[in-house]
Amino acid sequence: MIKTEIFSSEYFDAESSLSCGQTFRFERQEDGYFVCSGNKACLLRTSDGETVLTAEESDLAYFNRYFDTERDYSRIYRTAVQCGGVLSRAAEYGKGIRIFNQQPFETLVCFLLSQNNHIPRIRATVHKLCEALGEKRTFFGREYYSFPTPQAMAMFGEDFYRAVGAGYRARYLRETAKAVASGRALDGTCDLTAFFGVGRKVADCVSLFAFHRTDRFPVDTWLEKVYREDFGGTEKDRNKIASCFEAQFGDFSGYFQQYLFYYKRSLAKGKQEFVTKNPM
DNA sequence: CACCAGGTCCGTT
DNA sequence: AACGGACATGGT
Numbered sequence: 600m601i602k603t604e605i606f607s608s609e610y611f612d613a614e615s616s617l618s619c620g621q622t623f624r625f626e627r628q629e630d631g632y633f634v635c636s637g638n639k640a641c642l643l644r645t646s647d648g649e650t651v652l653t654a655e656e657s658d659l660a661y662f663n664r665y666f667d668t669e670r671d672y673s674r675i676y677r678t679a680v681q682c683g684g685v686l687s688r689a690a691e692y693g694k695g696i697r698i699f700n701q702q703p704f705e706t707l708v709c710f711l712l713s714q715n716n717h718i719p720r721i722r723a724t725v726h727k728l729c730e731a732l733g734e735k736r737t738f739f740g741r742e743y744y745s746f747p748t749p750q751a752m753a754m755f756g757e758d759f760y761r762a763v764g765a766g767y768r769a770r771y772l773r774e775t776a777k778a779v780a781s782g783r784a785l786d787g788t789c790d791l792t793a794f795f796g797v798g799r800k801v802a803d804c805v806s807l808f809a810f811h812r813t814d815r816f817p818v819d820t821w822l823e824k825v826y827r828e829d830f831g832g833t834e835k836d837r838n839k840i841a842s843c844f845e846a847q848f849g850d851f852s853g854y855f856q857q858y859l860f861y862y863k864r865s866l867a868k869g870k871q872e873f874v875t876k877n878p879m
Numbered sequence: 880c881a882c883c884a885g886g887t888c889c890g891t892t
Numbered sequence: 893a894a895c896g897g898a899c900a901t902g903g904t
Contacts, residue, residue, distance in 0.1 A: 766900030
């Protein structure tokens with residue numbers, strides 16, 4: 600039985616929440632977005648200031664948790680606006696962004712792939728990975744593939760992961776899949792950097808996107824730019840830059856980081872698109 | 880064709 | 893502790 604649920608898009612906007620880089624498992628369709636998580640799928644549509652979630656009735660609770668729908672984001676937004684400067688502009692631009700609650704293994708694999716990589720290619724590789732090792736399913740008349748289990752991934756070697764476009768990260772995927780499949784803990788308290796290929800940035804992304812550790816502020820090339828250009832920072836070590844932001848923003852770190860990432864990247868992608876979304 | 884991308888590892892100072 | 897090169901590959 601398929602059901603729908605409606606939210607105001609003021610603090611739950613499909614476009615920005617999906618394209619702000621926290622997930623790679625979605626596709627734009629004629630009338631909205633097809634979103635996958637684990638072995639489930641749902642639809643997100645926007646119309647008249649509303650975000651419409653469509654899912655199997657038995658998956659509705661799952662996707663409510665996934666999209667973090669219970670949390671009050673107006674408070675987060677207002678706090679960012681009060682900070683002024685670039686943060687205020689970024690919050691305005693990404694007002695409808697929510698931080699999802701994604702599955703740990705899936706998030707770990709996706710962000711292993713993300714390093715030194717382009718978002719479109721990350722999405723393509725994740726898709727090929729699911730196609731090859733996931734289970735075929737259908738939702739709303741559309742085929743999709745579940746995210747592979749650690750056990751399924753542990754059966755393949757580097758050559759396979761190179762073939763789906765992982766490049767040099769193939770070794771990271773294989774080692775990590777093997778570790779998790781053989782019982783290594785992957786939870787909110789484990790040291791994520793103990794996984795081969797996981798440094799602070801990837802660890803922070805997994806902490807934030809899978810365990811909702813919003814006290815983490817992942818620093819990548821874009822946030823390094825923000826730090827330099829908009830905050831006038833001079834430190835070069837990304838670890839220190841992250842610690843600096845985290846000390847400043849506390850439990851708002853993760854939310855503010857997403858506002859800033861989405862804003863900075865959108866500016867770089869082209870003024871045209873930006874201007875139409877942000878009439879002065 | 881260079882340069883860069885949601886970095887990390889590893890060997891040198 | 894700090895620094896730099898290597899790493900695969902496709903987008904711009």
